[in-house]
Amino acid sequence: RKEVEQDPGPFNVPEGATVAFNCTYSNSASQSFFWYRQDCRKEPKLLMSVYSSGNEDGRFTAQLNRASQYISLLIRDSKLSDSATYLCVVNIAYSGYALNFGKGTSLLVTP
């Protein structure tokens, strides 16, 4: 079983819509949580870290539920430029800070 699981999508939404992505992780020793963004044929880039209390960065809100081992990302007022693949990522401290990546959720925002 993959340690980090995401719905691959694709999610097709119109500009201005709100869209939510979910992710589950299997290792309860996971300590750090992130959302990365990857544009087609480009490198992954850190979008935001996810904190236990939840956190917001502009139009993006991330939530963590440790009891359910569940992470979410909410994007409000979607822009065309939000079209990308969103990667859910967890870190297990005893693994040398290596990251475990989900396969990603594809988002296409249309005019």
Place this chain on the structure above:
Amino acid sequence: NAGVTQTPKFQVLKTGQSMTLQCAQDMNHNSMYWYRQDPGMGLRLIYYSASEGTTDKGEVPNGYNVSRLNKREFSLRLESAAPSQTSVYFCASGIERGTASSYEQYFGPGTRLTVT
């Protein structure tokens, strides 16, 4: 400040050939990583180096070797390339922020390798 750089950007090899992928970072990070990304598989860790002088295997190390040349540079070597190693290879460096074990990584632009 270039961040993480990788060379080459593209490479085509024949089965059995060898090559070294180069990676360098100028952010003074302690940890460096090599990943491969295949369609439908996501990013998988090949090797990592938690600090200068140390290297450890990741999820898919077979067929690869690494060298942490100094704090800045971390190379990945394919001794005898196989078609199964056709992939996009990303190098990353990492830094721990704060006390919440928040460990972010920064990626290079990738090397697209085809083995025929």
